[in-house]
Structures are given as structure tokens and as C-alpha cells.
Amino acid sequence: MSAIDPQASAKPMIAIDNISKWYGPVQVLNGCTTQVTKGEVVVVCGPSGSGKSTLIKTVNALEPIQKGAITVDGIGVQAKGTNLPKLRARVGMVFQHFELFPHLSIIDNLMLGQCKVLGRSKDDAHDRGLKLLGRVGLSAHSHKYPGQLSGGQQQRVAIARALSMNPIVMLFDEPTSALDPEMVGEVLDVMIELAREGMTMMVVTHEMGFARKVANRVVFMDRGEIVEDATKDDFFDKPRSERAQTFLSKILAH
Amino acid sequence: MNYNWNWRVFFDPSPEGTGTYADMLLSGLSWTIATALCSWIIAFSLGSLIGVLRTLPSRGAQRIGTMYVELFRNIPLLVQMFLWFYVVPELLPGSWGTWLKQLPNASFYTAVICLGFFTASRVAEQVRTGIETLPRGQRMAGTAIGLTTWQTYRYVLLPNAYRVILPPLTSEFLNNLKNTSVALTIGLLELTARARSMQEFSSQVFESFTAATVIYLGISLIVVTLSSKLETRIAVPGSR
Amino acid sequence: MFTDFDFGVVLSSLPYLFGTGMVFTLTLTALAASGGIILGTVIAMMRLSGIAALAIPAKIYVNFMRSLPLVLVIFWFYFLVPYIGQWMTGASRPISVGAFTSALVTFTLFEAAFFSEIMRAGIQAIPKGQTSAAQAIGLTYGQTMRTVILPQAFRNMLPLLLTQTIVLFQDTSLVYVISLTDFLGAASKVAQRDGRLVEMYLFAAAIYLVICITASTLVRRLQRRVAIIR
Numbered sequence: 001m002s003a004i005d006p007q008a009s010a011k012p013m014i015a016i017d018n019i020s021k022w023y024g025p026v027q028v029l030n031g032c033t034t035q036v037t038k039g040e041v042v043v044v045c046g047p048s049g050s051g052k053s054t055l056i057k058t059v060n061a062l063e064p065i066q067k068g069a070i071t072v073d074g075i076g077v078q079a080k081g082t083n084l085p086k087l088r089a090r091v092g093m094v095f096q097h098f099e100l101f102p103h104l105s106i107i108d109n110l111m112l113g114q115c116k117v118l119g120r121s122k123d124d125a126h127d128r129g130l131k132l133l134g135r136v137g138l139s140a141h142s143h144k145y146p147g148q149l150s151g152g153q154q155q156r157v158a159i160a161r162a163l164s165m166n167p168i169v170m171l172f173d174e175p176t177s178a179l180d181p182e183m184v185g186e187v188l189d190v191m192i193e194l195a196r197e198g199m200t201m202m203v204v205t206h207e208m209g210f211a212r213k214v215a216n217r218v219v220f221m222d223r224g225e226i227v228e229d230a231t232k233d234d235f236f237d238k239p240r241s242e243r244a245q246t247f248l249s250k251i252l253a254h
Numbered sequence: 255m256n257y258n259w260n261w262r263v264f265f266d267p268s269p270e271g272t273g274t275y276a277d278m279l280l281s282g283l284s285w286t287i288a289t290a291l292c293s294w295i296i297a298f299s300l301g302s303l304i305g306v307l308r309t310l311p312s313r314g315a316q317r318i319g320t321m322y323v324e325l326f327r328n329i330p331l332l333v334q335m336f337l338w339f340y341v342v343p344e345l346l347p348g349s350w351g352t353w354l355k356q357l358p359n360a361s362f363y364t365a366v367i368c369l370g371f372f373t374a375s376r377v378a379e380q381v382r383t384g385i386e387t388l389p390r391g392q393r394m395a396g397t398a399i400g401l402t403t404w405q406t407y408r409y410v411l412l413p414n415a416y417r418v419i420l421p422p423l424t425s426e427f428l429n430n431l432k433n434t435s436v437a438l439t440i441g442l443l444e445l446t447a448r449a450r451s452m453q454e455f456s457s458q459v460f461e462s463f464t465a466a467t468v469i470y471l472g473i474s475l476i477v478v479t480l481s482s483k484l485e486t487r488i489a490v491p492g493s494r
Numbered sequence: 495m496f497t498d499f500d501f502g503v504v505l506s507s508l509p510y511l512f513g514t515g516m517v518f519t520l521t522l523t524a525l526a527a528s529g530g531i532i533l534g535t536v537i538a539m540m541r542l543s544g545i546a547a548l549a550i551p552a553k554i555y556v557n558f559m560r561s562l563p564l565v566l567v568i569f570w571f572y573f574l575v576p577y578i579g580q581w582m583t584g585a586s587r588p589i590s591v592g593a594f595t596s597a598l599v600t601f602t603l604f605e606a607a608f609f610s611e612i613m614r615a616g617i618q619a620i621p622k623g624q625t626s627a628a629q630a631i632g633l634t635y636g637q638t639m640r641t642v643i644l645p646q647a648f649r650n651m652l653p654l655l656l657t658q659t660i661v662l663f664q665d666t667s668l669v670y671v672i673s674l675t676d677f678l679g680a681a682s683k684v685a686q687r688d689g690r691l692v693e694m695y696l697f698a699a700a701i702y703l704v705i706c707i708t709a710s711t712l713v714r715r716l717q718r719r720v721a722i723i724r
Contacts, residue, residue: 330664
């Protein structure tokens, strides 16, 4: 997949056009513009507080914006008349702190959206849920509760939950940064496999190994701005901005 | 002390002529329980709604919720009881008011409504706290898989919030039950009222009030036991 | 709808409502709150003393009071206090103490249970290191409590104690059941005398509402200040 130049297929799955966001008087996003095309994997990185988590949450309107526009698969996220729940159902999201629903068993976590949003039958949702659990290697845990699983297992369930909605694109908001180091690998493996299957992905992460392996492009942010938006090789081999160079030297130092 | 103890007084016929003093207290107990349960249904549903309003992103909804809570928490229950009983029927269009006043068991219905609205403001505060203590990401996660706001509350936030607030909700339930005694001022013949009339008729102060006290303590004990049973039953495996 | 209402009756009864009724309500609230906080603090210390002979009775007392309706407790003491007085003075008959004394005793003892829970939480929230530090400089248990722990606990819990006092202020209206003339009692008497229930009860509700909202706004402001200092 990564052999094909994604720019050539040229249909933007996510188009972020000059967006700005304020929390009261504080500006957290400043004129950000970027695109994710179908089948592309884009890694968003930057120092903490740079606005990268906020940026990714604007894509499915979990965070409102005050200026600019975002379209997902051609549908305007801010446009009046857009059915947001319907749009969000097609955009999978994985959170830093997993956010599984603690009162539901693993399989029920996977079934809730399928039944209530997509209107699938219980049997159908159950079957699909089990299949996805198998894919992330957790079939045996379907009747446990989130609190009974390790962090790595919970995050894999969270990925399966997002996939259960048959998303056209997946958003990852620092999916490994709340995990103990020994559990990072199992989650990244699932994500790498997903990328290789051709899933369109936007990933906020500090895992540069992941970026090197599967990213097509890297977006570097600092202080609410997109400082660099380059192909993977360009970003790692010859970052243009000084801020990106400093960031890379710090993060690759260990 | 020159007090004539007489614990057999409970088996004496009451001057009402329809049974013993014990029967009288038991009839009071059943009114207490009926009032407490009926008003709790209002308090729980209305309180949940108001509590949810206060956690919605809409400023208007929050303001309505806050106003409700402030209004019902800052007027003494007894005054609210009088307002519902004496004032509301007068403010309604003439025929409605008359109909209300002539309703059989008017004091029971009034007490149920009054306690329901009063306790709702307390339930609302608990529900709001419960929702606010949940991680912010839970709401986002529900929203992100495409649940509507209503569905997010129904399937994600409320089931978790109710688990968190079960102990304080139990206290509110008991407070509501104890507060039914305030309705004796509008003529509801609940347990405290019955103990009071038994004391007046029989002059056995201590026996009458001791009986009522023991019954209230017993109810508390039962409710607390049931609540902790419920807590174990709805506890989520793996949660602390 | 409001045409037959006469709010002039409110105006003409103002001196009675406030001069007699509200003064009674505020006096009862202030005295019962002070007594309740002192007694509540003693009960809290008993519960935290680690001595079973003190802790268990204190716990029973608190749970007992909290399980009973205040109306029932008011009746209890209304009839009990004369006998207690007889027992304490050794008189031959139950002595009449007056409804006010009886109400004051009731509210003090009843609210002490609630104040004690607040003080207990307050004392428990003071880090153990404070006790150790006080004892390290040679203070006795009593001195440690009086000069180090209680002042801190009291200040931290002041907003909650005041909030409970607002609840107490509202609860005092229940003296209606033993026919005392507090603010509501006064309003009620005028209402019955002049047949003006609607006007008087609406007015009483409005006054309670204004006082309680003002008071809780002030408490909230105080709470913010306490939170900053801590």
C-alpha cells in the first residue's frame, strides 16, 4: 500500500482548512491546514501543549472550532444540517485513556454503538464483535469487564470498538502514552497491521518508530500551528524548521 | 420518676373505634411508606432530569437546572408544604382549585407532590456530582462512536453515575422518608402523627414515641441493608 | 386572578413578623448552632479518640439521631425535657421548662449529630504529621487538639458548618408543631386570623428564599477564599 503515492489517488478523506480555535482568550489552534487522503497514514507530533490532541478532536467535532472548515469524506463537519452522530459513527476514534465503558462487558462495549447507532441486530453485532476481538487477540476476554484487563488489552479493545463501526477513517489520540512501556508494543502491532491493510489513519503519537514504519506523512505542530507537513522521509532526514529539529533531537536522543 | 409505665397500651382499643393503638400506628406506617415511595418516584425522575440539565453544554439548560435547585433548596420544607396545600389551589383557575381542595386524601397527594419536588432538588445535586466525577473522556467516547447526547446519557453516563452515587442517594431516600413526617402539618395521618395522637389519647408519652422511634430505626436498618445488597449486585467486576 | 389578594395585610403585620417571629427564629438558630457545633466537636473527638467506651456511644448517638425525623425528635423532647428537669433537680413533679427551652435543647442535640459528622471529617483531613509535630514539641493530647488540630479543622470546615447552619435555620420552622411563634409561626397566625393564607405564605417563602440564597452566596464566596489560603 505504502508503495503507491497517496497524493496521486488525491481524494481527501479529511480536509482541514485554515482552522483556528480559542479557549476564551487563549488561542490553541492557529490557521491549521492539512489533508489526509484515502489509505494514507499521517502522524501528528509535537511537544506537549502544541495543540495536536485538540486538532485531532476537531476532526469529529468533539472540539468545536471558531474559524475555518473541516470536511470528512466530502461532508462539512461544521456545516449546518450535518448529522454529527452519523458522521462520527463513520470516524473511529481511540483515546489516550481508552475510555471503555466500565459498566459494560468487553463484548457489550463493542456492541453498544453497533446496536444503538447502526441499528444492527444483537446477533449480528455480537458476531462482528467477536471477530474483531479475535483480530486484536482478545477473544478469550469477551465477557470480562474493562477493569479486569491490563492497559494494553483495554486499548486493543478500544481499537476493536472503533473498528466495529466499520469506520472510513481512524483517529488515534496518543494511544500509547498512558500505557506502561511493556504494553506499548502490543498496541502498536495492532495499529501497524491496520495501516498495512490500507486503513486511513490520523495518529497523534510520540512513537517515532511507528511513524518510520508505516507513516506516509508527518505533521509537526508547535504552539497551535502546523510548523511542518512533510513526507516521512523528508521529515526525518531533512526537517526544515529549527523547532522540528530540536524536537527530533530531543525525542530521538533516547 | 412518677410515671405509670404501661407497655400493654398498644393492645388497648384506640378511641377511634377501629382497632387497637397498634393498628393505629401500623396504619400510620403504611401512609408513611406510601408517601415516601410515591414521592421518591417523582424525586428520582425529576431529580435525574434536573441533574442532567445542569451538566449539558447548553447555558440555558444549566440555568434552568440551577434555578430549580436554588428555589427548592432555599425554602423550608414546611413552607413548601403550606404553599402546595393552601396557596396553589387558590392560584389555579377557580374550578380546578375547588376540585383539588375537595379531592379525597388531598393531604396525601399534596405531600407526595411537595416531597417529590423538594427531594428532586437534592437528587439533582447528587446526579450532577456523579456525572461530573466521571472522566471527561467518557462523554467524548460515547459521542465519538456516534451516540446522540441522549443516548450518551442513557447508555454511558447515567449507568456509571448512579453506581457512584448510590450511597448518597440512599441517604436522600431515607431523608425523604423521614420528611414525610412534616406532612402531619397538613393533616396526613402518617406514623409520627399517629404516635402523637396515641400519646394524646392514652397519655402514654414514652410508649407512643418509643414505638415510632423503633419503627423508624427499623426502616432505616432495612433500607441501608437493601442498599448495600444492591451495591454489591450492581458493582462492576474489576472496578475498585 | 390576583385581584382579590390583599398584600396590605403583609405590610401591616411586618413589625410582628420580624420583631417577634424573625427575632425568635434567628435567636434559636444562633443558639442551637453554637451549642450544636460545640457538642458536635466533642462527639467527633469521642468518635476519633480510639477509646471504645467513648467512640461507640458517640457513634450510636449520631446514627440514632440521623435515623429519626426531626418532627418526632421535637415531640420527644417537648414531653421528655420536663421529666429530665425533674430528674436533674430532684423535684417531685415534672417541671415545666417552656417551649423555647425545649426547642433549644432539641435543636442543639439534634444538630450536634450533623455537626459532629462535619467536624469528624475535618479532623480526619488534617495530616497525621501535624499531630506528630505538635507532640514532638511536647504538647499534650489536649493541647494538641486545642491549639493545633481543632483550629485548622474548624477553619477548613467553616463553609460546611455554615451551610449546615442554613439548613438549621430552615429546620427551625418546624417548631410550628409545638405552636411556637417563629417567623413562619407568626406568618401563620396572621394568615389564620385575617384569612390571608396566600399572601402570608407567599411572603414567608420569599423572605426565606432571599435570606437563604444570600447566606449561601456568602458561604460560597468564603469557601473560595478558604480554598485559596489552603
